[in-house]
Amino acid sequence: MKLKEISREELFRSSYGCAGCAAVLAVRLTLKVLGRNCVCVVPANCISTVSCYYPQTPFFVPMTVMAFAATGAALSGISAGFRRRGREDISVVGFSGDGGTADIGIQSLSGAIDGGYKFIYICYDNEAYMNTGIQRSGLTPYGATTTTTPAPCFETESKKDMLRIVAAHDIPYAATACTSYPLDFMQKVARANRVNGPTYIHVLAPCPTGWGFAPDRAIELGRMAVESGFWRLVELENGKLRTTHKPSRRRSVAEYFAAQTRFRQLSPEQIEEIQRNIDRRQAAGQAFSATG
Amino acid sequence: MKKSIPGPVSRAGNIPTRMGSWSTIKPVLKGKCNFCLLCWIFCPEGAISQDEGHRQVLFNNEECKGCGICVRECPTGAIEMAEPEQGERP
Ligand SMILES: Cc1ncc(C[n+]2csc(CCOP(=O)(O)OP(=O)(O)O)c2C)c(N)n1
Ligand code: SF4
Numbered sequence: 012m013k014l015k016e017i018s019r020e021e022l023f024r025s026s027y028g029c030a031g032c033a034a035v036l037a038v039r040l041t042l043k044v045l046g047r048n049c050v051c052v053v054p055a056n057c058i059s060t061v062s063c064y065y066p067q068t069p070f071f072v073p074m075t076v077m078a079f080a081a082t083g084a085a086l087s088g089i090s091a092g093f094r095r096r097g098r099e100d101i102s103v104v105g106f107s108g109d110g111g112t113a114d115i116g117i118q119s120l121s122g123a124i125d126g127g128y129k130f131i132y133i134c135y136d137n138e139a140y141m142n143t144g145i146q147r148s149g150l151t152p153y154g155a156t157t158t159t160t161p162a163p164c165f166e167t168e169s170k171k172d173m174l175r176i177v178a179a180h181d182i183p184y185a186a187t188a189c190t191s192y193p194l195d196f197m198q199k200v201a202r203a204n205r206v207n208g209p210t211y212i213h214v215l216a217p218c219p220t221g222w223g224f225a226p227d228r229a230i231e232l233g234r235m236a237v238e239s240g241f242w243r244l245v246e247l248e249n250g251k252l253r254t255t256h257k258p259s260r261r262r263s264v265a266e267y268f269a270a271q272t273r274f275r276q277l278s279p280e281q282i283e284e285i286q287r288n289i290d291r292r293q294a295a296g297q298a299f300s301a302t303g
Numbered sequence: 304m305k306k307s308i309p310g311p312v313s314r315a316g317n318i319p320t321r322m323g324s325w326s327t328i329k330p331v332l333k334g335k336c337n338f339c340l341l342c343w344i345f346c347p348e349g350a351i352s353q354d355e356g357h358r359q360v361l362f363n364n365e366e367c368k369g370c371g372i373c374v375r376e377c378p379t380g381a382i383e384m385a386e387p388e389q390g391e392r393p
């Protein structure tokens with residue numbers, strides 16, 4: 012896949028999202044791969060909030076807003092309907108936030124993967140319930156402040172390893188990605204789209220509003236997350252885990268943390284501890300190395 | 304089984320959002336654009352288009368929110384943020 016070969020059609024554009032929102036970018040890039048022949052399911056989250064101002068919408072493909080907990084169920088149901096009508100060529104894609112995936116929607120996601128229908132579940136991970144005002148979620152990393160874990164306190168649980176959770180369902184295809192690596196991400200969406208079964212892509216989407224950085228640094232932040240080993244770009248196909256991109260440059264997690272305000276209250280010792288955990292997890296080859 | 308929905312499912316009957324009024328500063332090409340398309344792929348709003356003839360990018364002020372990502376990601380430093388002239392404002 013090359014930049015020049017990518018579709019120029021914009022099927023999600025100029026939304027009500029904050030300036031510099033990588034979650035919005037994730038949706039735009041996904042629809043560039045899937046094209047017009049797709050149907051989107053979006054539960055309560057930033058994407059549905061920035062898209063539904065009747066009569067306007069940034070979506071140029073059909074989308075439905077779903078109950079917070081029901082993304083997986085809606086994806087299976089729509090996909091089952093298309094299968095019944097012999098229209099398995101239509102892609103059915105869900106865009107769920109981290110809270111909608113790892114907390115409230117997890118049973119429906121689990122049931123949907125078990126059900127075996129063809130769909131792409133995209134979890135865009137901005138590491139908190141951003142839409143309602145930055146509350147911590149099961150995917151908020153250790154050490155981050157949110158409005159429910161305010162400074163001088165911070166989140167004391169580590170990120171749920173969603174990839175291992177979906178892998179435990181023997182899912183045919185799952186991957187992690189980051190909006191700062193658009194070709195890697197889009198390739199994964201294309202691969203997922205070719206699978207005739209449930210697929211899951213977990214894309215890290217830096218959020219200027221919730222993480223505390225200037226909008227123009229959204230791409231840089233994602234790059235720092237990968238280069239510091241905080242986030243890994245991997246792919247799981249039929250049970251085999253493969254690293255799709257190894258950063259050529261290594262940064263310290265301290266550098267990544269310093270670029271945003273949500274880790275400000277951590278002491279150098281605490282950051283060192285997090286770095287040790289990341290190094291340990293990386294050595295053990297675990298999918299997510301976000302803290303311990 | 305019979306096919307009951309013809310062609311692609313989308314008929315695109317929506318009224319698009321145009322959030323350009325959120326920002327008073329807009330990107331402008333000041334330096335040499337080598338048409339690498341990095342700014343194009345990274346723009347969250349889809350506000351950049353490709354001018355194949357002149358091998359450079361175009362900015363749509365009506366859709367651009369002025370986030371500055373294109374400025375920061377351009378490898379040649381060709382883009383600058385500027386306040387458009389009165390008549391050019393969205
Ligand atoms: C059952 C239910 N509980 C609570 C809400 C309120 N609510 C709407 S969006 C949202 C946060 C979504 O967070 P996340 O899934 O992480 O997506 P993000 O906002 O970060 O994009 C909440 C709590 C709701 N709509 N439905
Ligand atoms: S709060 Fe974050 S994720 Fe939500 S629209 Fe703003 S930048 Fe995007």
Ligand code: SF4
Nearest residue numbers: 346367368370371373
């Ligand atoms: S400033 Fe932001 S929204 Fe405007 S063209 Fe550049 S990247 Fe796109």
Ligand code: SF4
Nearest residue numbers: 336337339340342377
């Ligand atoms: S990033 Fe810079 S050089 Fe590349 S296409 Fe955009 S303006 Fe041109």
